Amino acid sequence: MFSSFESVVLVLKKMQSLQVNSRLVSSPHSNFGYSIFSCKRMQKSSVTSSSVSGHQKLSVTCGVRFRPCIDIHKGKVKQIVGSTLCDSKDGDTTLITNFESDKSAAEFASLYKEDGLRGGHVIMLGSDPLSNSAAMEALHAYPGGLQVGGGINSSNAMNYIDEGASHVIITSYVFNNGQMELGRLEELVHLVGKERLVLDLSCRKKDGKYAVVTDRWQKFSDVYVSEEVLDFLSTYADEFLVHGVDVEGKKLGIDEELVALLGKHSPIPVTYAGGVTVMDDLERIKVAGMGNVDVTVGSALDIFGGNLRYKDVVIWHDKQAAVAV
Secondary structure (H helix, E strand, O other): OOOHHHHHHHHHHHHHHHHHHHHHHHOOOOHHHHHHHHHHHHHHHHHHHHHHOOOOOOOOOOOOOEOOEEEEEOOEEEEEOHHHOOOOOOOOOOOOEEEEOOOOHHHHHHHHHHOOOOOEEEEEOOOOHHHHHHHHHHHHHOOOOEEEEOOOOOOOHHHHHHOOOOEEEEOOOOEEOOEEOHHHHHHHHHHHOHHHEEEEOOEEEEOOEEEEEEOOOOEEEEEEOOHHHHHHHOOOOOEEEEEEOOOOOOOOOOOHHHHHHHHHHOOOOEEEEOOOOOHHHHHHHHHHOOOOEEEEOOOOEHHHOOOEOHHHHHHHHHHHHHHOO
16 A cells, blocks of 8 residues: 555656656756766666677666765764664763764865765764864865755755755755655755755665655654655655665664665665675675665774775775776
């Protein structure tokens, strides 16, 4: 049985299909998103043609990418178990912190710039001035190379773009009180453009399906990650960011079922985060996601106190680009 939002999606998809296809091809502002979209379709097509007919594979210029992260809490770069983060008058008594760095957000941004890692995300895990200031410093250190999220809304989104963010990541402003506020999403598209929006579809299992969670991942929404929903929401965003909340920050291994769903059904670039522990997990994501799902690694990295060497992940990332033919 579909949720109320899924039912609306099925109707709106039919109404929008011709208009959306036309906009994706002709929009002067969506070249980056559309080129990757086309590349992914070519990649899927080439796999099919080579396995069925033996024809030579099509040449493509994209590959699975490592997307770095900078999570900021009260002005400090931290790695936490995201599902334990909540607003409380008694303080963060339930917060589980895996790591707190003595380096600034700007220093991490400079590291990612030096290593040529684009499309990473800066997440403010709170609306306090210290976190906002640290995020701004990171954007200034790597202008155009990072996305930013956490408390983004229609009144401040353009400010972050002006300060150097390539994209703004939208979460609770659109998925509000357990429901999808489509009007707010349309407003943001009008303000900053589809080509600069990332939708955070972080989700948890509920009744056998993946429900988008809001309010610091504490509240289930009525939006479920499915082929229909991904297809519909792709008309409003340049990328998706999806944390597997049930495994995020716990270094328990990845959620392969979720990765496979994203790899099969997302028509735009999508980044998965959650549970990466060892190098083999990166390969598992590549295989399960059919080469269509980028990956973020947080707590497992040695730069965040883990055992997985950051430099090894960068080498893996560079190798993906080299073998994408």
